[in-house]
Amino acid sequence: MEKVxxxxxxxxxxxxxxxxxxxxxxxxxxxxxxxxxxxxxxxGIQLAAFCHKKLEEAERKIEILQKGGSDVVARQVAxxxxxxxxxxxxxxxxxxx
Amino acid sequence: MxxxxxxxxxxVTELNRLVRxxxxxxxxxxxxxxxxxxxxxxxxxxxxxxxxxxxxGAAVSxxxxxxxNKNMKFRLEEGMSVLVLGGLTVFEKRGSYxxxxxxxxxxxxxxxxxxxxxxxxxxxDEGIFDPAHKRPLPFLPKRLGxxxxxxxxxxxxxxxxxxxRFPNIEIVVAPAKVQGDDAPGSIARAIxxxxxxxxxxxxxxxxxxGGSFEDLMxxxxxxxxxxxxxxxxxxxxxxxxxxxxxxxxxxxxxxAPTPSAAAELAVPVRTDLEDEIKYLVNRMNMAxxxxxxxxxxxxxxxASRKVFRDPYEIINMREMLLSDTESRMAMHMQGVITSRKxxxxxxxxxxxxxxxxxxxxxxLFSMQLQAIEKLSPMNIMARGYAVVTGxxxxxxxxxxxxxxxxxxxxxxYDGLASAEITSAAKEK
Numbered sequence: 446m447e448k449v450x451x452x453x454x455x456x457x458x459x460x461x462x463x464x465x466x467x468x469x470x471x472x473x474x475x476x477x478x479x480x481x482x483x484x485x486x487x488x489g490i491q492l493a494a495f496c497h498k499k500l501e502e503a504e505r506k507i508e509i510l511q512k513g514g515s516d517v518v519a520r521q522v523a524x525x526x527x528x529x530x531x532x533x534x535x536x537x538x539x540x541x542x
Numbered sequence: 543m544x545x546x547x548x549x550x551x552x553x554v555t556e557l558n559r560l561v562r563x564x565x566x567x568x569x570x571x572x573x574x575x576x577x578x579x580x581x582x583x584x585x586x587x588x589x590x591x592x593x594x595x596x597x598x599g600a601a602v603s604x605x606x607x608x609x610x611n612k613n614m615k616f617r618l619e620e621g622m623s624v625l626v627l628g629g630l631t632v633f634e635k636r637g638s639y640x641x642x643x644x645x646x647x648x649x650x651x652x653x654x655x656x657x658x659x660x661x662x663x664x665x666x667d668e669g670i671f672d673p674a675h676k677r678p679l680p681f682l683p684k685r686l687g688x689x690x691x692x693x694x695x696x697x698x699x700x701x702x703x704x705x706x707r708f709p710n711i712e713i714v715v716a717p718a719k720v721q722g723d724d725a726p727g728s729i730a731r732a733i734x735x736x737x738x739x740x741x742x743x744x745x746x747x748x749x750x751x752g753g754s755f756e757d758l759m760x761x762x763x764x765x766x767x768x769x770x771x772x773x774x775x776x777x778x779x780x781x782x783x784x785x786x787x788x789x790x791x792x793x794x795x796x797x798a799p800t801p802s803a804a805a806e807l808a809v810p811v812r813t814d815l816e817d818e819i820k821y822l823v824n825r826m827n828m829a830x831x832x833x834x835x836x837x838x839x840x841x842x843x844x845a846s847r848k849v850f851r852d853p854y855e856i857i858n859m860r861e862m863l864l865s866d867t868e869s870r871m872a873m874h875m876q877g878v879i880t881s882r883k884x885x886x887x888x889x890x891x892x893x894x895x896x897x898x899x900x901x902x903x904x905x906l907f908s909m910q911l912q913a914i915e916k917l918s919p920m921n922i923m924a925r926g927y928a929v930v931t932g933x934x935x936x937x938x939x940x941x942x943x944x945x946x947x948x949x950x951x952x953x954x955y956d957g958l959a960s961a962e963i964t965s966a967a968k969e970k
Contacts, residue, residue: 505709528698
């Protein structure tokens with residue numbers, strides 16, 4: 446198996462949010478000089494942008510797994526947002542894996 | 543003369559045969575439920591089970607043959623109170639009879655309940671319900687996996703709640719049968735399938751809507767409980783129930799009383815997270831603004847004193863400081879603006895929040911520039927002060943250092959003038 450070289454793992458959303466919180470507290474403490482404050486501020490803005498990006502990353506998509514030959518395949522379906530009903534579910538019964 | 547009358551008799555064999563025929567053909571003794579407690583229990587290696595059924599006043603031996611007991615889902619125990627369905631058979635050889643069991647069910651607690659309790663005990667001993675095994679659910683799931691009936695209301699509820707909370711969530715449904723004999727296998731298979739890395743699922747909800755105790759039984763089956771325990775991704779058990787928790791609740795990383803509640807556990811509210819980010823950025827802005835104001839005020843105070851004491855000597859220093867700061871500011875601003883521009887180019891819909899942050903940062907920098915400009919000696923000189931230098935560019939600080947006829951240079955904020963002293967007199 447070919448191994449894909451992984452880049453350093455990006456901070457997860459939760460960690461980024463926690464770090465943002467820390468920076469805000471540090472800035473509020475008034476312990477930092479102007480230069481450091483601006484550096485931290487800049488870092489905080491980056492973290493906020495990262496968090497926003499994470500929130501926008503997923504693309505609304507509903508998939509149903511079903512048998513496709515000997516494999517299992519995902520079939521995308523449309524749903525009604527208000528009821529959560531699947532719109533094209535005529536062959537749902539046969540979709541067990 | 544005595545006549546010997548031979549009594550009518552039958553042989554023992556005939557007797558036992560008669561009894562046997564009487565008993566085995568008696569409809570009241572063939573398909574009967576007998577209640578009693580189990581004693582002298584033997585699970586024989588042949589697969590047959592032997593025991594004595596007793597109550598306070600009587601006992602009867604019983605046999606539960608392998609072909610009848612092989613589908614039994616619980617284990618008989620010494621002293622257990624049971625209902626036995628069976629018929630009587632007679633051993634002619636010994637003149638004894640026994641109860642031939644076809645089915646045994648626990649008396650008191652229902653059979654299902656009994657089975658569940660036994661399974662619970664067994665799995666608990668194995669550590670399947672160990673809280674230390676439970677993993678935290680992801681804070682922000684990227685793809686939500688769902689194991690439930692493809693046609694049930696539970697699926698609609700989960701999708702509806704998940705989309706309401708996080709409109710751009712991705713959901714992968716592994717459809718499973720949740721009722722009937724093949725339900726346990728189907729549920730376990732679906733859980734395992736969703737755990738495969740190719741689906742990218744980072745949390746699973748497995749469950750069904752409420753139903754009768756029997757309806758929820760698949761979620762008490764060992765194969766399902768184990769699939770929950772062994773799930774490669776954190777799993778939430780979501781079986782609609784009022785009273786009894788199904789066993790899979792305790793083997794999962796989390797559980798909820800309904801599928802909707804499980805969706806709420808799994809999926810955060812996106813606008814809440816956005817508000818949180820906004821709030822933190824706002825705090826940073828406030829903190830930095832007030833910090834800069836304080837710093838500017840302090841610098842201005844110090845500088846104004848020094849400037850009036852010794853204006854010329856610090857001009858160069860100040861000029862250097864100013865230009866240095868200015869160029870750093872400019873570079874910094876340039877960097878900020880460039881990166882913002884890049885972001886504007888690469889993120890198609892920059893949010894209002896980011897635009898506001900950029901505006902506020904620009905405002906901050908212009909405030910800083912103004913604060914530093916105020917400190918410039920040039921600025922002070924522009925208000926009407928000038929510096930007089932004599933021979934060798936030496937600053938003339940006192941009228942005593944000059945006399946009429948001396949050539950001097952006067953430095954204004956915007957240029958230089960040459961002059962000759964016509965008179966000099968010290969003020970008394």
